[in-house]
Amino acid sequence: MIKRWFGSLVNRAVALVILVILLSALVVTIVGAMLSQGELEQQAKNQVETMARLVASGLDDKLALRLETLSHVAESFTMDESVLNARARVLIRQQTALQHLFDGLYLIDASGVVLAEYPEAFEQTGLNVSTREYFQDVSHHMTPVISDPYVSNYRDKPAVMIAAPIFDHRKKFLGMIGGAILLKGSNFMAEFAGIRIGKTGYLEIGTRSGITLAHGRTDEVMVPVRVEDPVLKDAMGGFEGTRQTRNGQGEGAIMSVQQMAQVPWFVAVVWPAREAFAPITRMADAFGWTLLAVIAVIGPLALWVFQRLMAPLRALGRQINERHLGVRTNPVEVSGGREIRQVAEIFNTVMDEREEVLGSLAEREAFFRSLTQSAPIGIVQTDVLGRIDFVNPAFESLIGRPASELQHTQLINGVYEADREAVRNGWQQALRDKEIFRGRFRIPSRGERELIWGDVMTAVIETPEKALGSITVVRDISRELEVEEALREEQQRAEHILGVLQEGVLMVDVQGRIRYANQAACVFLGTDGKCLKRNFFDLVVIEANDGPLAHADFLTGDNVDSLYGTLRNQKDEVFDIDLTMLHVRQGKHNERMVFVIRDDSERRREEERLSWEATHDSLTQLLNRRAFSASLVKCMAEVPHQTVRSVLMLIDLDHFKPVNDEGGHLVGDDLLKRLADLFKEAVRKSDIVARLGGDEFGIILPACGLERAEALAERIRARVQDLRIEQDGRSFGVTASIGLTELTPGDSGPREVVSRADEGSYIAKSRGRNAVVVVPAPSDDSGPARS
Structure with a gap:
């Protein structure tokens, strides 16, 4: 509905007028608000700054008056210490001026004991205040002081003490006289805390050490200053000035800080921004209502004016439509502005030329249709607006629609919707370049296929003066594209498979x-x-x-x-x-x-890895029992051809189980790996070293001879004995019981040889372990086993 409303030029003109009014008002509002806010902000800052300065000055005057009066009274108490102690109560009662200036008066001796007080209802007489900071400052510096806020002994009420020292005629320190000001009493502190800026602005008085003395919004005292506010944090460091910040409720506010001269205090005046800038808000509301009233008057008036101005144009449109439909044969005539009359003249000229061209085209059309009726491909003729004037039977068959249904429809609407925009752009580009448009796109059909692919060629029909329309030739290539696509997909699939x-x-x-x-x-x-x-x-x-x-x-x-x-x-x-x-x-x-x-x-x-794992021990990297047995069989086959006998050595470790039990299996494994390295280093490269299982090892010494083998076994035994492993402050080690035997042609097989060598290690263990025992073959005459 909005789109339809804006379809009218009158409505567009009215909307433009209202838009100009709104934009002008918006610019004026923004500029005025910025100027007003700047001025108002400066006034507000000046106001809070003046208030902060007045309050700080007033507080300074109040404190100076009390400090000066108290010092004057202290100077009048020049008497002996005994007299001061005796007349303390009378002296306090006589200080009528001080009684009106302070909430409580105290006379304190040099040791910090309260001699007298006023009013006596405070019941502080006899109390020792020597630990109070104000007493220590006075007794140390011997000058009047205004103390930091503290919690008094009178019902734990927060107070500030103003004190002055008392001396005798010889300038001896006799004590001090002090006046207490309750922070939440009926005094000038309460008056200042109750001051308001506007309706919601308030005062805050604090010390540079971070203690709140008065707070006009929360009425809190003796609480930490809100340091999350950067202005208050800077005020504790000595800052004076005015800034925009946020108050404790998170609202924007203007804050002015003034440092006091008499004491390390500061006064902060806070005025919420919503109240300080309230006049701008009220002005904006008034301006908005005024703008609405102006639009309510200008809108209808502009609508009426533009309707009057556009009336001749509507009459022209009506006559043009009548001429187009043939209801009107005379040229269009209309009054109004110069532009509207010019449009009417141009239209009359165009219509006259059109009638001449139509007569010429009627003759050519008859000739064209006689040629296209029997053509095997689809042919379409359109006018200059792209509307179909003629289709041949081949095109009717192609899309399954009769010529009567296609007549006067837009040719572009016969293109599949998803391809339509690209086809339109291509056709327009070809038209600008005065070229023949060629393209392939989808066409909806009511025939055998719902969508067909057409190979389309479009040329413009034109005279030297102007274009008359277009001629389009369409060929169905759906089947060709399917075959091409199938071949392309098959080729891509094969190349992809081969590529990966x-x-x-x-x-x-x-x-x-x-x-x-x-x-x-x-x-x-x-x-x-x-x-x-x-x-x-x-x-x-x-x-x-x-x-x-x-x-x-x-x-x-x-x-x-x-x-x-x-x-x-x-x-x-x-x-x-x-x-x-x-x-x-x-x-x-x-x-x-x-x-x-x-x-x-x-x-x-992988084959090499599996072969290696099948023949080696995974811990020591030595040959395993299976590979050792195969090597022993091979070595025994070579014995008859050897001039020097081969020797089998079996090594059985002594005391290995305590190493595992006491040191742990990791220590035991480490010991086995070191022993394996020891055995490999001790023998020749042609010798065969294997771990037969657990703590048992075997060594085959081809063509070594028993004497050399026995000497080698003794070296191995000694090196095993010397090998130690340190773990957690303990030393672990083993010894070796070694059995030796020669391989002879009379041996029936590996089991017999291994049995003899194993017998040697058993004999070594029975003789106390850590020994080498040689077991001769049965056919030898060398006698029984020797060690």
């Missing part, structure tokens, strides 16, 4: 030139992705178990399935590979060879 494969895939021709290669293949070739058109067999050398494979080996041979070998590229990088090769169109002029290269390094490393 870790296997290198490449295709070469009979000369070896690379026609296709994925990224993985380029990595194998070491070409950094630039390998097309290069010769595959010049870039790499492939070797199998039978030696290098050349170009001819692959070209003339059969397909290759899982050939394990190595590939060396131009960068001298070597890969363990699994190669597959397939012939495509073998024997023909366009023959191709497809190579699939897989990196076989990981599989071979």
Whole structure:
């Protein structure tokens, strides 16, 4: 509805007038508010600053009067200490002037004991106040003081003490006379605290040490100053001046601070900004109501004026419509402004020219339609406004709609909505460049398909003077695009799959030139992705178990399935590979060879790892029992051909279990690893060292001879005995019981040899451990086991 209302030029003009009024009023309001607020803010600051200065000056005068009067009275008490003590009560009662200035009077001796007070209802006589700060200041400096606020002994009421020292004729300090001012009493402090600025402004009096003496809003005393307010925080540091801040309720406020001369106090006057700037708010409200009244009068008046001005234009529009529909044959005539009459003249000229052109076009149209009736492709003719004048039978069949339904409809509306904007922009660009528009887009149809893809070409029909319309040719390419899309998707899918494969895939021709290669293949070739058109067999050398494979080996041979070998590229990088090769169109002029290269390094490393784990102990990295037994069998097979006997050494550790029990398994494991290193360092590289399980080790010494083996065993035993591990202040170690035996041709198998060596270690343990025992073979004449 709003869009329809703004469709009228009259309504737009009225809206423009109101908008200008609003903008002008807004500018005036903002400028006036800024100027008024600045002036009002300065006045408010001056007011609170004046109030702060007056209050601070008044407080200073009040305190100075009391300090001066009290000092004068103290100077009149020049008497002996005994007289002062005897007449203390009388002296206090006689100070009528002081009684009106203070809430309480006290006469205190040099030791800090209260001699007399007024009024006596306070019951402070005899009280020792020597610890009070005001007494210590007076007795130390011997000058009158105004104290910091403190909690008095009279019902714990907060007070300020003004005190002056008393001396005798010889200037000896006799004591002091003090006047107490209650912070919440009926005195000048209450009067100042009750002062108001406007309706909600108030005073706050505090000390630079951070204690509140009076607070006009909360009526609090002896509470900490609100240091979260930066102005109050600065006031405690000696700041004087006026700033904008926020009060304790979080409202914006103007605060003026004035430091006092008599005491380290300050006076803060606070005036909430909402009250200080209230005149601006009232002025803005009044201005708003005035503006509404002005708009209420100007709006209808502007509407009436513009309607009168636009009346000739409406008459012109009515006559133009009648001429267009054929109801009116005479030229349009209208009165009004110069611009409206000019529009009427132009329209009459256009209509005359149009009638001439229509006569000429009628003749050409008859000829055109006779040619297009039998055309196999869709043909559409439009006028200069893009409305359809003619369609041939092929176009009717294409979109499944008769010519009568299409007549006088916009051609652009026959384009699928999602493609319409792009087609319109392209057509307009072609029109500006005076070119033929060509495009492919979707067209809604009532035929077999709901949407068809059309290959469209549009040319402008024009004379040297002006354009008359357009001619459009449409060809259904839906089936062609489906086939192209299917082929493109299949190609993209294949390229994507090959691109992400870790296997290198490449295709070469009979000369070896690379026609296709994925990224993985380029990595194998070491070409950094630039390998097309290069010769595959010049870039790499492939070797199998039978030696290098050349170009001819692959070209003339059969397909290759899982050939394990190595590939060396131009960068001298070597890969363990699994190669597959397939012939495509073998024997023909366009023959191709497809190579699939897989990196076989990981599989071979895994095989080596599994083989190593199957034959080695994971803790000590020595051979395990299984590999040791296989080595012993192999060594026994070589015994008949040896001139020097091989020797088997079995090592059984002594006292290893206490190491595990007392030091823990980590200490035991560490000891076993160090012993393994010790055994490997002690023997030859050709000797075989193994961990047979737990704390038992075996060493095969091929072609060593028993005498050398026995000496080696003694060295090993001594080094084992010397090996110690420190843990938590304790030392751990073991000894070794070692059994030795030779391998002879008469041995029936490994079990017999191992049994003899094991017997030697058992004998060593039975003899007290930490020994080497040699067990001869049964066929030897060397006698019984020896150590």
